[in-house]
Amino acid sequence: MLEVRNIPRAPFPLPTAIPMDPIDAMNDFQGGGMIWRRAFTGxxxxxxxxxxxxxxxxxxxxxxxxxxxxxSELAGNAVRHxxxxxxxxxxxxxxxxSGQAVTVAVYDSGSDGTPRFGTPCPTGDEYGxxxxxVVALADEVGYEAFRERGHRIWAHLT
Structure with a gap:
């Protein structure tokens, strides 16, 4: 069963450029596109x-x-790490x-570390x-850290 939580109660700040009202948010943004957000239990x-x-x-x-x-990978990392x-x-x-360009982002509740893009995992490891x-699939990747509140990890596809 899909569990949805109220986004304003999330333990991290969401960008202020897009107003957040409902549980599932769908907003127009400048430049003729849409943004959708949904909160999930961790x-x-x-x-x-x-x-x-x-x-x-x-x-x-x-x-x-x-x-x-x-x-899936970013959500899995949020839950595991x-x-x-x-x-x-x-x-x-x-x-x-916006058109065929897509950005997928996951907001997490933070950790003691920072995301390490492109760090090779040991051969044979199941995780890592x-x-x-994400780096291999996306045209551009990055993250933003919100002081003591979490990260926004994103991947842009064109």
Whole structure:
């Protein structure tokens, strides 16, 4: 079952450029595009729901499969490696689209570290490939840290 939490209660600040009112937010942004956001409980069973959200929103997008995998990897990292995966934790998936260009972002509740893009994982390890996959699929990647409140990890596809 898909669990949705009220975004304004998220333990981290969301960008102020886009007003946030409802639980599921959909907003027009300058330049003729849309942004959608949904908050999920920070549990592994919510990762497929995050992926499904991206699949539905980008049904007609040529990069849908890449965006879907990116959302899954970023959501998985939020649950496994940040306070989003702790009891009561949450993560937020954001999808921004303008034409065929898409940005997928995941807001997490923070950790003691920072995301390490392009760091090779040891051969044979089951985990540790998520950000490498994101880097390989995206045209551009990055993150923003919000003081003691979390990160926004994003990937842009054109």
């Amino acid at each position: 549990t592994p069973d919510q990762i497929p729901h995050a992926r499904q959200l991206v699949r539905v929103l980008l049904a007609d997008c040529p990069r849908r499969d890449d965006a879907e995998l990116i959302a 940040t306070r989003s995966g702790h009891a009561g934790g949450e993560f937020v998936v954001e999808v921004a689209r 490939r998520g950000l490498s996959i």
